[in-house]
Structures are given as structure tokens and as C-alpha cells.
Amino acid sequence: MPVFHGASRLALCLLTFVLACGSTEPDPTPGEGEDNDKVAALTLSPNGATLLVGESLTLAAQAVDDTGQVLKNVQVTWSSYLPEYATVANGRVKGVAVGGSVITAKAGSVSATLSVIVMPTDASQPSSDEVLASAREAGLINDEELLAYQVYAAFSDPRLPLQYKARVEPGFDVTVLETLRERFDSLSAPMQEELGMYLLRPDDPGSWLNAPLPDARLSSMKRPSCRPSSAGWYSLSKSTAKVKVWFEFAVTGQREQAQLLDEAIEKDIWPKLMALGLKAPLTDEDYAGCNGGSSQLDLYLVRNMGGYGLTLPEGYDNTQAPTYIQLWDGLDDDSLKAGAAHELMHAIQWASKTKGPQNSYGWIRDATANWAIDQVYGQSLQLEQQYADCFMSTPDLHLENRTKGHCTAPDAGDAERDYGAYLFFQYLSKKHGPSVVVAALDKLTTETSSLTAVDSAVPGKLEKVWPEFAKVLWNQAPIDTKAESFKAWDKLTEKAKFKALKGDLAGAPELKEELGTELNNLANSYHHFTFSDPNTRSLLFHNGWFKNITESKDPVKVLALWNDASGTWHEEDWSEYEYVGLCRDMKSQRAQDLIIITSNAKFAPGGGGSLTAAKTPYLKRSNVGCWKYKGTSKAVLVGAGWSG
Known part of the structure; x- marks a missing residue:
């Protein structure tokens, strides 16, 4: 990974260079723009961008009138000074070649700009996690900075120093936020001020999506308290819906994604998971004022997130809590639906009061969340299968192993092995019924060991079930022709490594x-x-x-x-x-x-x-023959104590 020294000089030089050049024709964002003549100010979020070649970033342009009221019916046009280095369409910036550009958003007579730096990329170079781990090992950064830079990398935060910019290999869940929540109280006051915005809900006015600079509420040794939703967020969900889906109306395409999710959750995901006998997610009625205005489970479409999504608990109880969900808006339609099923399963898990901290059951939580995708969509949508080889490529590792580096499917990214352990629960469900999986999850309320919970729930215990699973996991001749096989159950073609x-x-x-x-x-x-x-x-x-x-x-x-x-x-x-x-x-x-x-x-x-x-x-x-011998043979057997 090349290290860029003098990052500030590089940014200044690029900005000076692009300002001296001509501009392409603006790319208009669809919309009637009836409020364009009322625009008094335009704010871009994020307020800076450093991209690798081929990498994209979504910008939001929020327009307000002279009273500070957010305007919804605004047409924003986007342009790039040097599209040969960075292009922009509907607020989505893409790095094309090493260099830089200035992106301009215009609504009515008001405009806003931000500079973009585009850096080289090479798949053979270390990932962001590897670059940061190496920097920590070398003593270039401390533990707090390591955590901060991991957060910045996961959310394309422009505060990440240029020398640590590298490709992000997304997993399924953006687990760095879970780490931040666990460690926040032990961080120094300056670092809490820097990172506190990531503990707020996405629609909070002080969250990382809405505040270019840290909010005044974050400059203390306390966890930040929430405020009612920012005017830039909106929901089309009915008051009777189980889940309230939120989107930024300043981001092109999110409205349509919200409608897609509303329908998928109400028609398929929620009813099919509840039919299994699982416990419904807890309501957040105790968090009035910052719970989206209702007790419904809130789901937020989020820009520029390094992963499919994340389910986060409210409050300080690490065994049971109401939750809210974040989903990345860069997913295609099928991935959005699969991601919603996965994260809703995490919300369901948080509804039961576990014997130990929820995160201590990590492998079974990840595995059953991917199992939930199969339970909802079966063979019609098989996103969980891209994690199958994470598990099948390493059958010699423990069932509960959560290490990275075992996935070969491109879309699996840097996911932990346990996302592929859904296969064990899929096997249990197909062989013995989904109630066995539900029973294993219920046992977590009385067991600190997830393995003991599973052992007590499966028929005949693990001693009987595990060798049967081992045979089915082979998933090639002669097993794949049987009715009880992953090939028959789910059209899975992945095979156990041998x-x-x-x-x-x-x-x-x-x-x-x-x-x-x-x-x-x-x-x-x-x-x-x-x-x-x-x-x-x-x-x-x-x-x-x-x-x-x-x-x-x-x-x-x-x-x-x-x-x-x-x-x-x-x-x-x-x-x-x-x-x-x-x-x-x-x-x-x-x-x-x-x-x-x-x-x-x-x-x-x-x-x-x-x-x-x-x-x-x-x-x-x-090469010794073993059939139809001809001839004679002689043998002498001498027993213990015989004299001759």
C-alpha cells in the first residue's frame, strides 16, 4: 500500500488544479424543482471525498429556505470539473483515474462544492484492515486511533488520513460499530467527541450523515443523547406496519428502495419469521422523542456503509433491548430484501433476555441470521449461499469458529466463517424442522454456552446429529443425489473441501x-x-x-x-x-x-x-492378489505358556 506524505499539500494542489479547468454539462437529478427559487442554502454530506479508482460515494444535497426549513421539492444538478478523474450522476461520485476534481451541486441560484481526491488501487495491495493493523503494530497509531480509523474507513468518513486509505472488504454486518459501542465509555474525551456521532441514529441531526462537524452534544464524557428526527428524513410506512422504513429524500433512489422494503417486510419477511414461533422484536416506546415518532421497529437506509447492514440495541442492557436497523442503500433489490431478513433476525434475537451478553453468542447469531434468509425466501433468493464456502472450505475448523479469510465468493467480502455456519441450521431445519433451531435460540436464555444450548435442543444431541451433518456436508456423489442433501434442499453446488x-x-x-x-x-x-x-x-x-x-x-x-x-x-x-x-x-x-x-x-x-x-x-x-488363491499354506500358532 503506497503511503502518501504531505496529504494536505496534495489536496490543495488538486483543488487548485481543477479550479483552473473547464466544467462538464450538469447532470440533472429528476424532480419538478418547484421549491428551487426558495433555496437559501445548500449543504453537502459528506463534506469531502477520497476515493480509490473504481470506488463510489453517494452525496446528499440538503436545501433549506431562508428560515432554515428543509425543502423537499428541489431539483439538484450535479457536475464535475474533471470527469476524466471523477464523475458524478444523481449525487453518486465515482473515481475514474488517479487525480482529483471538484463536484458542484446546484439548486436554483445556490450551489455547493466539495473536492474529490482519487487514489490508485490494486487488488494485490493490503486491505484497509490490514493497512491499519500494520500501522498499529508499527506504533504509528494507538488503539483509539485504530478504532477511529476503522470506523472512518467503514463509512467513507473524510477524516480518515490519506496514508491509511485502502480498499474496504465489506462483511455482512458492520461490526466495527458494535465494537465502538462496547468501548465508548473507556475512550478519551476528544475521541468520544470525534466518534459520538456514530452512536446516534442515522436520522438524528447530529449523526455522521447529517452533521459535517461534531455536534456540541458530543463534547463530554457521556454517551450522546438523541434528538428528534432530522427534517431530511421521511417514511412512507403505514402506521400499522411492523417496521418503519426511513430514507433521505435528498438521495436519489432511496424512496423507491423504501417502498420495496415496506412491501417485502410486510408480505414476506415479518410473517414468515413470526410463523416459526420466534419472539417479535421489542418496541422502542420507552425512547419517545427519538424513536421515529412511534413504537415501530425503525429501519434506516444508509449511504456509504461498508457492509450490508447492522442491528443496534438501544440503551445499556447487553442481554435484551429494543433495536433499530441500518441497511446500506448501495445494495441491489434482492440483496436489500435478504439484508432486511438477516437484520430483522438480529432484532428478534435481541428480544430475548440471554443468560450472557448477546455478543458472546456471536457465531450462532450470525449463522441463524443467514439461516433466516433461507427460511423466508427459500430457492427464490439465495444470497446466503455466497457465504457457504466460508464454512465448507474449512470443515476442519470448529463449528463456532469466527475467523476471517476463508470466503472466496467475491460478494462475501471479508466475512467471518460463522456466516457460512448457517448450513448447520439449514440442515437441522430441513431434517428435523425449524422448531429445533428456535428451541436452540430459546436455550440461550438459560445457557451461557451456545454449544450447550444447541446440544440440548437437537434430537439425540450433537453426538448423533453431527456425523449425520458431516455426511450431508460432503454434498457431492453419492450424497448430492439423495433427497436429504443441500443440492436437493437448496440447489447448493458448493462442496466440502477434501x-x-x-x-x-x-x-x-x-x-x-x-x-x-x-x-x-x-x-x-x-x-x-x-x-x-x-x-x-x-x-x-x-x-x-x-x-x-x-x-x-x-x-x-x-x-x-x-x-x-x-x-x-x-x-x-x-x-x-x-x-x-x-x-x-x-x-x-x-x-x-x-x-x-x-x-x-x-x-x-x-x-x-x-x-x-x-x-x-x-x-x-x-499389488498382492486376494481372490481365488491356488496352492497350499502352513501356519503355526504358539500360545502363551505352551512348551512346544
Whole structure:
């Protein structure tokens, strides 16, 4: 990541350069503009922009009359001095090439401008999180600055120093705001003043979307208190609606998105989730004056957010609270609906008083929120599937693992692995009914361990369910042709990651492949051997987990899937056999494929842990014949204590 020194000089030079150049023709924003002649002032938000090439930013132009009243029926025209560097259309600015420009918004005879700096980008360069982490490790910034810059990066805040500008890899939920809420009281007074605007609802006059500079209310060691909604926000939702959807009428397209969400929530999302027996989100009637004017759950369409959305609690109770939702307005229609289902599920989770803090159940909250998308939309909208490989690419990690860096789908961004763990709850729901998932969530009211909650809710406990899930997670031949498969349930084509191994001898008389001795709790391993050489005649599998299973009673299962010469698949439980042989001289045992699935259903209430096989499992292959022997053999058996 290139570091830009002298950022202020760079901005000044770009601004001077573009002011000396000509302008393109204005791009008009649709609207009748009946109030254009009343405009006395025009304010742009945000009040500055630093973009990477290819990156976009949405501006809002709020017009007021000479009394300070916000005007709604205003036509704003937008223009860029140097569109070869940055373009603008309907308030959406896009970086085109390294350089800079000045964006002008005009309504009536009044105009407002802001400067745009466009910086180079390269997919091979570190992400914003990586750049900031490196800066902290090098001592260039402290912990408070790290948090502030992470917030600025997630919301395209112009206060982010140029040298830390890098690509943002969005996850699903913008979790940095959750971190800010948890740490806010311990921050210094100057940092609270800088970041307090992000604790306010988006429609608050002092929020980051409405106030170019920190509000006077934020200059204290107290959490900022709210004020009634800014005049720039509006809702079309009916008073009988379960969710009140808010949008900025100064932002093109948000009104139509709000209408889309109103219909989706009332017709599909709310009734289908409530039909599962889930608890309705808590009302915010106790927050009169800053609750959108009603006790309805409020959802805000938000500009320039690095993620799909976020559900935030009101008040200080970290176990149960009324909430409000933020959704990014840069999503397409299907993503908006899926995002609303996901975030509404988070609001539902906050409605139950959990035994521990809500955020301590992070993996199950994220996983079931993505599961909710499938429950609402089934195969008609499958956004949750873009997170499937986050989980399936790492079957050897614990179920509750929340690390990043495992997702390969472009739209999954830098999401944590647990967003793909929806597959476990989808399996439970399809196999045993959605009531099992609801029961597991209900158990969080009495259990501090999410794993213990799940174990107590699933039929037969995890010891029975986990190996069944491990088999279905394979999701390729022969499992994907069955009725009980992710392919049949949801048309999922993603497959569990496995170790592909050539089973043939390649001229050697004998070969042995060791399969590994350690397996994480609530994790699986997959080994796939393929055979084509008839000289590979005998197979011998040694189950190194045999003593773990038969003596230590560890909840390990060893499942074998293999197909014979006729193509017929066989499914066999090899768990309680120390040795299993296949004779490839026999057509009925001439394995073409052998898949060995090892699953570990053990768990610790706090997560983590692993099991080690008593002996090393292996598959031995040889060219020794094993069928229709001719000749004689002699054997001598000597028992203990025999004299001869």
C-alpha cells in the first residue's frame, strides 16, 4: 500500500488544479424543482471525498429556505470539473483515474462544492484492515486511533488520513460499530467527541450523515443523547406496519428502495419469521422523542456503509433491548430484501433476555441470521449461499469458529466463517424442522454456552446429529443425489473441501497413506481416494480412532463411501472396526472411489478443543492378489505358556 506524505499539500494542489479547468454539462437529478427559487442554502454530506479508482460515494444535497426549513421539492444538478478523474450522476461520485476534481451541486441560484481526491488501487495491495493493523503494530497509531480509523474507513468518513486509505472488504454486518459501542465509555474525551456521532441514529441531526462537524452534544464524557428526527428524513410506512422504513429524500433512489422494503417486510419477511414461533422484536416506546415518532421497529437506509447492514440495541442492557436497523442503500433489490431478513433476525434475537451478553453468542447469531434468509425466501433468493464456502472450505475448523479469510465468493467480502455456519441450521431445519433451531435460540436464555444450548435442543444431541451433518456436508456423489442433501434442499453446488489422493500404486508394490491424527471438536475431515489401475489389488484401512471410540467412548465416527466396478455406491460405518479390507480382484469390491469421512462431535462449553487418535489412521494398498488363491499354506500358532 503506497503511503502518501504531505496529504494536505496534495489536496490543495488538486483543488487548485481543477479550479483552473473547464466544467462538464450538469447532470440533472429528476424532480419538478418547484421549491428551487426558495433555496437559501445548500449543504453537502459528506463534506469531502477520497476515493480509490473504481470506488463510489453517494452525496446528499440538503436545501433549506431562508428560515432554515428543509425543502423537499428541489431539483439538484450535479457536475464535475474533471470527469476524466471523477464523475458524478444523481449525487453518486465515482473515481475514474488517479487525480482529483471538484463536484458542484446546484439548486436554483445556490450551489455547493466539495473536492474529490482519487487514489490508485490494486487488488494485490493490503486491505484497509490490514493497512491499519500494520500501522498499529508499527506504533504509528494507538488503539483509539485504530478504532477511529476503522470506523472512518467503514463509512467513507473524510477524516480518515490519506496514508491509511485502502480498499474496504465489506462483511455482512458492520461490526466495527458494535465494537465502538462496547468501548465508548473507556475512550478519551476528544475521541468520544470525534466518534459520538456514530452512536446516534442515522436520522438524528447530529449523526455522521447529517452533521459535517461534531455536534456540541458530543463534547463530554457521556454517551450522546438523541434528538428528534432530522427534517431530511421521511417514511412512507403505514402506521400499522411492523417496521418503519426511513430514507433521505435528498438521495436519489432511496424512496423507491423504501417502498420495496415496506412491501417485502410486510408480505414476506415479518410473517414468515413470526410463523416459526420466534419472539417479535421489542418496541422502542420507552425512547419517545427519538424513536421515529412511534413504537415501530425503525429501519434506516444508509449511504456509504461498508457492509450490508447492522442491528443496534438501544440503551445499556447487553442481554435484551429494543433495536433499530441500518441497511446500506448501495445494495441491489434482492440483496436489500435478504439484508432486511438477516437484520430483522438480529432484532428478534435481541428480544430475548440471554443468560450472557448477546455478543458472546456471536457465531450462532450470525449463522441463524443467514439461516433466516433461507427460511423466508427459500430457492427464490439465495444470497446466503455466497457465504457457504466460508464454512465448507474449512470443515476442519470448529463449528463456532469466527475467523476471517476463508470466503472466496467475491460478494462475501471479508466475512467471518460463522456466516457460512448457517448450513448447520439449514440442515437441522430441513431434517428435523425449524422448531429445533428456535428451541436452540430459546436455550440461550438459560445457557451461557451456545454449544450447550444447541446440544440440548437437537434430537439425540450433537453426538448423533453431527456425523449425520458431516455426511450431508460432503454434498457431492453419492450424497448430492439423495433427497436429504443441500443440492436437493437448496440447489447448493458448493462442496466440502477434501484431500484428493491417488490410490493407485504407480508401479510400487505397496503404498501407505496416513490420514492425520488430530481432529478439532465439532469438525470433520474428508479424504477421497480414486483408483483405476487393476494392479492395485488389495486395500487395507487401519482405523486409528478405534480405541478412542471403543474404549474412551469419544464421539468420533468414521464413515466410508465407496463405489464398486458396476458404479454402485456403498455406505458403511467403519467406526468400530480396527481394520477393514477391500479386495479389488473381486468386481463387487473393486473400489473406484473411496471417501473416508471422520467426524468429531465432542465439544467444550466454551468452544475449541480437539481429539488425538490413539494410533495413526492409514490406508494401505498393495499389488498382492486376494481372490481365488491356488496352492497350499502352513501356519503355526504358539500360545502363551505352551512348551512346544
